[in-house]
Each structure stands twice: as structure tokens, then as C-alpha cells.
Amino acid sequence: MIIGFLFKHAVSFPDRIAFTLLEDGESRVRRISYSELYKHVQRLGEHLKQQRAGNTVALLLYQDVIDFTIAFLACQYAGIIAVPIYFARGTKHVSRMHTLVEDAAITMILTSDNLATYVQQHFASANSAISVLVTDHGKFPDVMQRHAPAEDQEIAFLQYTSGSTGKPKGVMVTASSLVHNQEVIRHAFGCDESAVIFSWLPFHHDMGLIGSLLHTIYIGCSCVLMPPAHFIQRPFRWLSAISSYKVTHSGGPNFGYDLCVSRITPEELSTLDLSSWKVAYNGAEPVRYDTIRAFSNYFRTAGFREEAFHPCYGLAEATLMVTGVRSAPLPLLMHISKDSATADYMQPMPANSPDIITLVSSGTVTSDMDVKIISPVSEQVCGEREVGEVCICGDSVTDGYWRKDNTTLFYMLEDRRYLRTGDLGFLSANELFVHGRLKEMLIIRGENFYPYDIEYCVSQCHDAIEPNGVAAFSVLQPQESFVIIAEIKRKAIQQTDLEQVLIAISKNIAGTFGITPHEIILTSPLGIPRTTSGKLQRGKCATHYQEQTFNVLASSISHASTSATVPAAVAALPENPDTNAIRQYVLSIISSRTGIPHHTFSSEDIELTELGLDSLRSMEVINTINKDLQINLEASVLLRNSTMSALTESIESLLWLKSAHATGNEIII
Numbered sequence: 001m002i003i004g005f006l007f008k009h010a011v012s013f014p015d016r017i018a019f020t021l022l023e024d025g026e027s028r029v030r031r032i033s034y035s036e037l038y039k040h041v042q043r044l045g046e047h048l049k050q051q052r053a054g055n056t057v058a059l060l061l062y063q064d065v066i067d068f069t070i071a072f073l074a075c076q077y078a079g080i081i082a083v084p085i086y087f088a089r090g091t092k093h094v095s096r097m098h099t100l101v102e103d104a105a106i107t108m109i110l111t112s113d114n115l116a117t118y119v120q121q122h123f124a125s126a127n128s129a130i131s132v133l134v135t136d137h138g139k140f141p142d143v144m145q146r147h148a149p150a151e152d153q154e155i156a157f158l159q160y161t162s163g164s165t166g167k168p169k170g171v172m173v174t175a176s177s178l179v180h181n182q183e184v185i186r187h188a189f190g191c192d193e194s195a196v197i198f199s200w201l202p203f204h205h206d207m208g209l210i211g212s213l214l215h216t217i218y219i220g221c222s223c224v225l226m227p228p229a230h231f232i233q234r235p236f237r238w239l240s241a242i243s244s245y246k247v248t249h250s251g252g253p254n255f256g257y258d259l260c261v262s263r264i265t266p267e268e269l270s271t272l273d274l275s276s277w278k279v280a281y282n283g284a285e286p287v288r289y290d291t292i293r294a295f296s297n298y299f300r301t302a303g304f305r306e307e308a309f310h311p312c313y314g315l316a317e318a319t320l321m322v323t324g325v326r327s328a329p330l331p332l333l334m335h336i337s338k339d340s341a342t343a344d345y346m347q348p349m350p351a352n353s354p355d356i357i358t359l360v361s362s363g364t365v366t367s368d369m370d371v372k373i374i375s376p377v378s379e380q381v382c383g384e385r386e387v388g389e390v391c392i393c394g395d396s397v398t399d400g401y402w403r404k405d406n407t408t409l410f411y412m413l414e415d416r417r418y419l420r421t422g423d424l425g426f427l428s429a430n431e432l433f434v435h436g437r438l439k440e441m442l443i444i445r446g447e448n449f450y451p452y453d454i455e456y457c458v459s460q461c462h463d464a465i466e467p468n469g470v471a472a473f474s475v476l477q478p479q480e481s482f483v484i485i486a487e488i489k490r491k492a493i494q495q496t497d498l499e500q501v502l503i504a505i506s507k508n509i510a511g512t513f514g515i516t517p518h519e520i521i522l523t524s525p526l527g528i529p530r531t532t533s534g535k536l537q538r539g540k541c542a543t544h545y546q547e548q549t550f551n552v553l554a555s556s557i558s559h560a561s562t563s564a565t566v567p568a569a570v571a572a573l574p575e576n577p578d579t580n581a582i583r584q585y586v587l588s589i590i591s592s593r594t595g596i597p598h599h600t601f602s603s604e605d606i607e608l609t610e611l612g613l614d615s616l617r618s619m620e621v622i623n624t625i626n627k628d629l630q631i632n633l634e635a636s637v638l639l640r641n642s643t644m645s646a647l648t649e650s651i652e653s654l655l656w657l658k659s660a661h662a663t664g665n666e667i668i669i
Contacts, residue, residue, distance in 0.1 A: 001179070002073070002076055002156075002175070002178060002179060002182075002214055002218065003041070003045075003073060003076045005220070006034070006037065006041065007038060009034045009217070010035045010037070010038035010039075014034055015033050015034075015035065016033060016220075016222065017031050017222050018032055018037050018222065018223065019031070019032050019065075019066055019069065019213075019216070019222075019223050019224075019225055020222070020223070020245070021065060021066055021224075021225045022224065022225065022226045022230070022237075022241060024230065024634065025226050025230025025234065026230075034220075037069070037070065039142075040070045041074050041077055042077065042143050043141065043142065043143060044070060044074035045073075045074040045076075045077030046143050048077070048078035048080055048133075049077075049078040051078075051108065051131075052079060053107075055081065056080045056107055056108060057080070057081045057083060057104055057108070057158070058075055058080050058081065058082055058083065058107070058108040058109065058110050059085060059097075059104070059106045059108070059110070059123075060082055060084050060085065060109075060110050060204075061085065061087045061110070061115060061119055062087065062110075062115070063114075065213070065227070066225075067112050067135065067136070068084070069203070069213055071110045071135050072084065072157070072209075072213075073217070074135070075110075075157070076175070080108070081156070081157060081158060082156070082157040083100075083104050083157065083160065084159070084203070085097065085100060085204055087115065088514075092511050092512050092607075094122050096512075097123070099168055100170075101123065101130070103168045103403070104160075104170055104402060105403070107129060107130060107131070108130065108131050108132075109123060109124065109130060109131070109132045109133070110133050110135050111132065111133075111134060111135070112135065112136055113134050113136045116132065116134045119132055120132050154174055154175075155173070155402075156175045156178050158171065158173070159171040159173055159206055159316045161316060161448055167453075169402075170401060171316045171317050171400070171401060171402075172399050172400065172401065172402050173316075173319055173398055174399075176395065177319045177395060177397070178210070178214070178319060179218070180394075180395040180396045181210065181319035181320050181321060181396040182210075182218040183368075184321050184322075184324075184366050184369065184396060185211060185321050185324075186215075186218070186219065187325065188310070188312065188323075188324035188325045188363065189249055189281065189310060189324065190279070191215065191219045191249055192219065193219060193220045193221050194221065194248075195249050196222050196223070196245055196246060196247045196248050196249070196276075197212055197222070197223040197224070197247070197248075197249045198224045198238070198241055198242055198245065198247040198250035199212035199213070199223065199225055199226070200225075200226040200227070200228050200231035200237075200238055200252065201228065202228050203225075205446075206316045206319070206320045210320040211320055211321070224241055224245050224247065226241060227636070228615075229615070231256070232259075232615055232616055232635070233619040233622060233635040234263070234619075234623070235256070235259040235264060236260075236263070236268045238250070238260065239264065239272050239274060239302075240271070240272065242272075242274055242276070242277055243271070243272045243273045243302075247276060247277060248278045248279065249278065249281075250279075250280065251280050251281030251282055251283070252281075253282070253284040253285045253446030254282055254285050254287055254288055254479065254480070255445045255446065255479050255480070257280075257282065257291050257292075258294075258295075258479050260298075261294050261295055261298050264298075269298070269301065269302055272299070272302035272303075273303055274299055274302045274304040275303030275304075277303075277304060277305075278308055279308060279310050280309050280310065281312050281324065282309060282311045282312065283311065283313060283314060283321075283324070283362070285443040285444075285446050285480055286434065286443065286480060287360045288360070288476075288479070289333060289358040289359075289360050290358075291479075292306065292311075292331065292360065307329045309330075310324055310331075311360050311363060312363055313362035313363065313390075313432055313434055315421055315423075316398075317397070317398055317421070318392050318394070318396050318397050318419060318421075319396040319397075320396075321396075322365075322392055322396075323363040323364060323365055323366070323369075323371070323432045324362070324363040324366075325364045325365075325366055326363055326364070327363075327429075327430070331360055332360075332361035332431050333358055333359065333360060333361070334346065334359045334428060334433060335348060335349045335350065335351050335356045335358050336348065336357050336359060337349055337353070337355060337356060337357075338356065338357055343387070344386060344387050345387065346359075346385045346386075346387065346428070346433070346435075348385075348428075359433050359435065361431040361433055362431075362434055363431065364430050364432070365427075365430055365432060368394060369392065369393070369396065370392070370393040370394060370418075371390060371391070371392055371427065371432060372393075372418060373386065373388040373391070373425060373426055373427055374388050374391050374418070374420075375388045376388060376389050376438060381413070382426065382427075384426075384427065384428060385427070385428050386426055387424055387426045387435055387436075388424065389420060389422065389424060390421045390424070390425045390432070390434065391411055391418035391419060391420055392419045392421060393417060393418045393419070397419045398419075408420075422438045422441065423436070423437055424437060424438050437474075440474075440538045440539070442473075442474055442482050443474075443480060444481065444482065444515050445480075445515075445615075445616070447515075449482075449513060451471070451472040451473065451482075454472040454482075454484070454509060455470040455471060455472050455536075456470075457509060457512050457513070458470045458472075458484055458486055458505050458508065461505055461508040462500070462501045462504045463492070464488050464489055464492035464498075464501050465486050466486070466487040466488070466489055466525060469486060469487030469527075469528060470484065470485070470487070471484070471485050471528050471536050471538055472538070473485075473538040473539070473541045473542045473545070474542065475519075475546075481518035482515075482518065483517055483518055483520075483521065483541075483545055484509070484519075484521065485520075485523055485528055485550065486505065486522055487523055487524065487525050487526070487527050487528060488522050488553060490525050493524065498522055498554035499554065501554070502522065502555070502556045503597070505520050506556070506558075506594060506596055510594075510611065510613055511607070514615055515614045516558050516594065516613070516614040516616075517558060518557065518558055519555060519557045519558065520556050521545075521550055521554075522552070522553045522554045523550050523551050523552060523553055524553060527550060527551050528541060529544065558594065573585045573629070579648055582648050582651050582655075583644060584598070586621070586625070586644070586648065586651070587611075589621050589624050589625065590611050593621060594613060596611070607643055619635060622634075625651065629651070629654075631651070631654040631658055632654070
């Protein structure tokens with residue numbers, strides 16, 4: 001049980017710092033030692049044991065990662081099933097959380113004092129069976145003697161897949177599978193008590209929770225943490241922290257490395273020392289060789305070594321990690337012909353061959369896990385370099401989804417149960433190459449999204465869209481993104497302002513999922529390829545898109561940005577702007593990032609999640625405002641200010657303070 005490792009370390013080295021939180025991404029620091037952490041966990045855990053009744057399922061709603069960690073570990077101490085979830089304000093996020101609360105049969109919500117009123121209003125008031133417990137430090141008495149934690153419960157926590165909205169699915173992670181996977185991670189990455197881990201990953205997702213927070217507890221090392229928004233706003237903060245804290249183990253999805261290459265300036269590069277970085281793991285989305293090469297080349301002068309890269313593969317249904325052990329000093333590559341990229345057999349080609357694609361291995365299969373590639377057609381085990389579905393067996397594999405029928409989730413082979421991952425891949429010399437998705441899952445910056453959830457959202461956002469005429473599919477532009485194609489009803493083609501349809505689609509996707517498609521295409525009825533039975537063929541959609549063979553009625557391409565350059569359309573802000581001028585200024589920046597005309601945002605109380613911004617573009621907007629106005633609008637402002645009017649007031653206040661300091665006026669509060 002993971003709580004046993006915490007107690008062991010609290011006794012062995014009580015003063016060792018377990019977690020250091022960079023609250024603002026840079027200088028505002030909060031620390032907690034192993035003994036302090038265990039004291040807080042035990043206090044809360046003893047209180048929770050008294051509240052526990054049967055299968056108590058607790059939703060964890062936090063913005064602070066240390067508060068979350070205490071609550072999560074206290075649930076393990078008390079034998080309560082924890083349900084970590086991303087917290088955000090706004091009606092659509094609340095609606096999604098209500099769906100999850102019902103699916104998980106939540107009986108208790110653990111939260112912090114600053115969120116308690118909001119949580120009480122939006123959740124507990126609507127369901128008298130749900131109790132809300134505020135868990136801030138100091139609210140529970142000291143435990144005079146050590147009591148034993150609850151016996152190992154069958155389920156430690158439910159890991160809800162990040163993209164599941166209409167039909168949420170919570171993976172049942174047991175205490176035993178959790179500890180087993182910690183050993184898999186340790187074996188792959190070689191962490192010991194001298195390691196220093198760094199993470200900017202969301203703490204409610206498996207890679208951030210299991211791979212960083214809980215792996216720190218398992219090993220007994222130290223971990224430096226940064227809220228994800230501060231990394232997205234300024235990627236330099238990640239590598240600067242690695243340099244300052246002599247971090248040995250850190251990583252994330254492929255897109256994070258791309259951001260560092262595109263956003264970190266030569267001047268910033270010259271300040272870095274990355275020589276301590278032993279393991280730079282790369283997972284949660286397809287690993288691209290172009291990224292490994294570009295990152296290694298750019299940061300070589302800062303002491304980064306390409307051999308630090310550790311591509312890995314895993315999924316929540318297998319707790320977290322499946323492969324990641326390296327068999328050679330550098331990640332193993334395989335070059336294949338572009339023409340054979342969709343073939344059932346991968347024939348390696350010389351590296352200097354024309355028209356090749358370079359595939360990156362996700363590592364070897366660990367000794368206590370078994371991976372087989374199974375043909376989706378014949379359901380037979382594939383041979384070397386034959387492409388099929390990746391299937392997994394081992395003690396890290398979970399029993400599937402909470403309160404769901406899991407019979408189709410597994411294959412039985414030789415009296416052993418193999419998890420069907422839905423990913424396509426092949427084995428070569430015991431190295432796993434992940435080559436596609438059988439389930440057509442969209443992976444955007446490390447988060448999973450079900451295409452049918454997005455398609456349903458789009459189909460409901462405008463009357464002109466055919467109800468079953470929407471497809472969402474993956475593209476690389478230049479990193480993994482997705483495209484939406486929507487069929488317009490025949491009668492509506494001439495009678496509808498198609499620009500308004502494009503705007504409605506972009507707003508609804510960003511507001512519901514927090515992501516932005518690379519392109520939205522409107523086409524005529526029957527313009528999307530289907531099978532003879534009428535099923536969408538998303539793979540063919542991607543082919544048609546690449547070949548530009550769709551009948552395009554209208555389209556819009558997202559204005560992706562890799563810099564904080566101020567667009568010309570927003571550069572002329574008055575010297576002493578009033579509220580309306582600031583509002584128009586902010587809307588014009590948002591318009592430049594999303595492609596949505598700013599005059600369509602009519603309401604002052606419009607929620608920021610409805611403006612067509614995903615998390616990356618939100619940070620770009622803040623960076624532009626800060627650079628243009630010479631103020632310090634924090635990344636967390638989008639969490640605190642959920643409407644345009646609130647955001648405008650924040651900017652207006654900062655401009656007033658700036659003016660007051662400049663004139664030397666005394667500020668009296």
C-alpha cells in the first residue's frame with residue numbers, strides 16, 4: 001500500500017523535503033517535508049476513517065497540488081476510493097463534473113477552503129447524499145499515537161479518462177496494481193532516493209499523479225512541482241527549474257518538448273545547465289523523432305544529452321507504464337517507406353532512403369509485463385513487425401471501468417487475460433512501436449479525447465449541421481492536432497451564414513473540451529466517407545484531407561502561434577484606456593488567435609471558455625497582454641476570472657497600479 005512507503009520515509013528521513021511547489025512558476029515557493037506530509041495525511045486520514053461507510057467514494061476538487069496530495073493519500077490511509085478530477089469554473093465544466101459525480105456514485109467531496117462555497121452551491125446543494133469536507137491544514141487534531149491505516153482496499157482510486165464526457169469511464173486502480181506499476185517505473189527510469197523529480201503535468205491525470213507525485217512517495221526522493229498553466233505560459237520555466245534544482249528525472253508529452261524548442265530564446269538558452277537531467281521521458285502521445293532531434297540539437301549547448309530521452313508507452317487501464325526500458329544508449333529508430341506506413345507488415349529501410357518515415361520505439365517490454373500484438377481480423381498473435389492491436393498482461397493491468405461491462409475489454413490467450421488497448425503497433429526485437437489507434441482516439445497535448453464526444457458536441461451547436469454528419473480525426477500540423485468536418489443540410493446551404501456555423505463550432509469545442517481544432521471544414525450532405533452500413537470512416541477522412549479532395553463550402557484554420565508577437569490589429573490601445581477600450585483590445589487579441597471575429601462576442605458576461613480558446617492559446621493571449629501593456633497578469637487569472645468583464649477589471653486594476661507607481665502616488669488600501 002502506497003501509504004506504507006510514506007510512513008517509512010517519514011521515519012527514516014523526517015526532514016527531507018518531499019515536495020517543493022513553485023506556486024507562480026518561479027520564485028514563490030512552498031515546501032513540505034516527509035514528516036509534515038505524513039502528519040497532515042494521518043490527521044485527515046483518521047477523520048476520514050470515522051466518516052467512512054461501506055464503499056465511500058470521494059471526489060477530490062483542488063487547485064493546489066500539495067493540498068490535493070494530502071487529501072489523496074488520506075483517502076488511501078482511510079480506505080476511501082478517491083476520484084481525482086480537474087477543477088474549473090463555468091457552466092459546461094460543472095455539467096461535465098455532475099455527469100461524473102453520478103457515474104462514480106460520489107458520496108463525499110473533499111476540497112479546500114477557497115473552493116468550498118462554490119462546491120457547496122454547485123454540487124452538495126443539489127444532492128443531499130453528498131457531504132463536503134474542507135481539508136485545509138490545521139482543521140484536524142493531532143493524532144497522539146500512530147494508528148494503522150485501513151486494510152488494503154480492493155480499489156485505491158478511479159482514474160477518469162480525460163476525454164470522456166458524454167459517457168465517463170473511470171478506470172479501477174487497485175492498491176496492488178499501483179505498487180506494481182511503481183516498480184515498473186523504477187525499473188525503467190532508475191529512480192532512487194538521490195533523484196530529484198520535476199513535474200508540470202496535471203496532478204489529476206495518470207502521468208502526473210502516478211508517475212510524479214506517487215513515484216516520489218514510493219522512492220522517497222524529492223519532487224519539484226509547477227502548475228501546468230505556468231509552463232504553458234512560459235516553457236522556459238520548466239528547463240530553468242531543472243537547471244536550478246539539479247533535476248534528474250522529468251518529462252511529459254511530445255508537445256512539451258516542441259514548445260521548448262519554439263519558445264525558448266537563445267538568450268534564455270545561454271542561462272541553462274541541463275547536465276543533471278538523466279531521464280527525459282516522453283509519453284502520453286505519439287513520440288516523434290523530429291522532436292527528439294530538434295530538442296537534442298537545440299539544448300546540446302546547455303548540457304542536454306540525447307541519451308537522456310526515454311520514450312515510453314502506457315495507459316490508465318494498465319495503471320500507467322507498460323514499456324520504457326531502453327535496450328541501447330539511444331532510443332531505437334526504424335525507418336519505413338511512406339508508401340508502407342499503413343501496411344500490415346513493417347519492412348525496415350536504410351536511413352538514407354528517399355521518402356521514408358522514422359518511427360521511434362517506446363522501449364522494451366519489462367520482465368513482469370507481457371505484450372502481444374493481436375490481429376483485429378483473425379484474433380491471432382502477430383509475428384515480428386506485423387501490425388496489430390497492442391494487448392497487455394501483467395499485475396499492473398486493471399479490471400477495467402467502474403460500474404461498466406468490461407467483457408469486451410480483454411482477450412483470453414493461453415488462460416491469461418490480455419487488456420485490449422485499442423492502439424495499433426508492432427514488436428521488433430522486443431521493442432514496442434506504437435503506430436496508430438484502432439479506437440481512433442484523439443490525443444491532444446497528452447490528453448485523450450473520444451472523437452464521438454466531440455462530434456456530438458459539434459452536431460448540437462447549430463441547426464444547419466446534419467445530426468449525424470460530423471467527423472473528428474487526427475492530423476499532424478506540425479504536432480498532433482485534429483480536424484473537424486461537418487455536413488451542412490442541403491436546404492441550409494444557401495440560407496445560412498456559414499461563418500456563423502464555423503464560429504459556433506469553434507466556441508463549443510473550446511468551451512466544452514478546452515481544445516481547438518487545427519481546421520474546421522463545412523461540406524455538403526454525404527460529403528463524409530462512410531461504410532456501407534453508414535459508419536463514419538475517420539481514417540479515410542484523414543486521407544481525403546491530406547489529398548484535399550473534400551468539397552469545401554467554407555473553412556477556418558486556427559491561428560496557431562509560437563511567439564508572443566503583438567498582432568497589428570491590437571497594437572493601438574489608447575494611453576489611458578477605459579473599460580470598453582480594454583475589452584475591445586482583449587477581444588481583438590482573442591480573435592487573432594482563434595480566427596473568430598471579435599464582434600461576435602456580444603455579452604460582457606460571456607464565459608472565457610466560450611471564446612474559442614484552448615489552454616495553449618489562453619497563455620498566448622496572456623503573454624501578449626503582458627508584453628504589450630507591461631503588466632504582470634498571472635497565468636491563473638483565467639481560473640479566477642471566468643467572464644470577460646472580470647478579466648477586463650483585472651487588467652484595468654493592474655494598469656491603475658502601474659500608473660500609480662509610475663507617478664509616485666501613495667497607494668492607500
